Amino acid sequence: MSPSRREFLRMMVHAGAALPLASHAFSQQDAEPIIATNLADNVFLVTGAGSNVVAVSGPDGLLVVDGGVAERSADLLRVLHEHSGVTRIQTLFNTHWHHDHAGLNATLGKAGTKIVSHENTKLWLGEEVWVEWQNRTYKPLPAEALPGQTFYTSGKMKFGDQDIEYGLLPMAHTDGDIYVYLRKANVLVAGDVVSVGSYPVLDYTSGGWIGGLADATKTLAGLANAETRIVPGTGDVRKKAHLDAQLAMCTEMRTRLVKLMKQGMGPRDMIAAAPSKDFDGEWGNADLFISNAYRGMWGHVRELGGIV
DSSP, rough: HHHHHHHHHHHHHHHHHHOOOOGOOOOOOOOOOOEEEEETTEEEEESSSOEEEEEEEEEEEEEEEOOOOGGGGHHHHHHHHHHHSSSEEEEEOSSSSSSSOOOOOOOOOOHTTTTEEEHHHHOOOOSSEEEEEGGGOOOOOGGGSSSEESSSSSEEETTEEEEEEEEETTTTSSSEEEEEEEETTTEEETTTSSSSOOOOOOOGTOOOHHHHHHHHHHHHHOOOOOOOOEEESSSSOHHHHHHHHHHHHHHHHHHHHHHHHHOOOOOOHHHHHOOTTTTHHHHHHHHHHHHHHHHGGGGGGHHHHHHO
């Protein structure tokens, strides 16, 4: 048996062992199929594992951005291997701390993969976190599953024939969101900062807020051009026009919600006032977006002014 084959089988065993107890209730019969689609030479997208996953093939292995949910990690590893013909995953990026994007961390961390994230993402992954708006507690990941390489602002690396650029999108969906931009392939991985078919989630529990989301979307729009493939956290690959639409929505909704907040409205009053009605056709139900935006704005009342 070749070393690469042994390494792949070892990762698969670890993937099975890494699943939480709750995964025993996970139904493979009802699971979405995991599908790989080429985006460019040596770059492909994998869907169906709980989040979008982007992989880059290099001469000595794969670089992977995000890892879906832990329950699908073995299936995801299998598809990554079968589509690329590569068994070794050298580098894994976490675009933020939410566990539906960090499902490969435990398996790949044990296998020696370099895991890269913003420093705040590592801190959240290493703590027990109660997310109020979900009424859910997330347990800390084991030490070997935590990112071993973190940064604060931005960075670059070379992987195969791709120049990889990455940077912080501060206090947007969370306080540790990052983008990963493959300049040669012109693929921009945006994580859950970009939403498709629903309003973006503002996780105020970990620093997300509407002003930061607008700023982050503006940053992404500045990186992209008309030919850029933008990969959201979930959903179809988009073009720059989608970023422009999200930026317009976030900017206007921030203005409207700040105005309502200065009038003394709480989240229920804001929802009843229907400030999002001319955006709902594209983005869906705005109740959670408005409620979370309200909670997030309380962390920024001084810069908003006129509230307290």
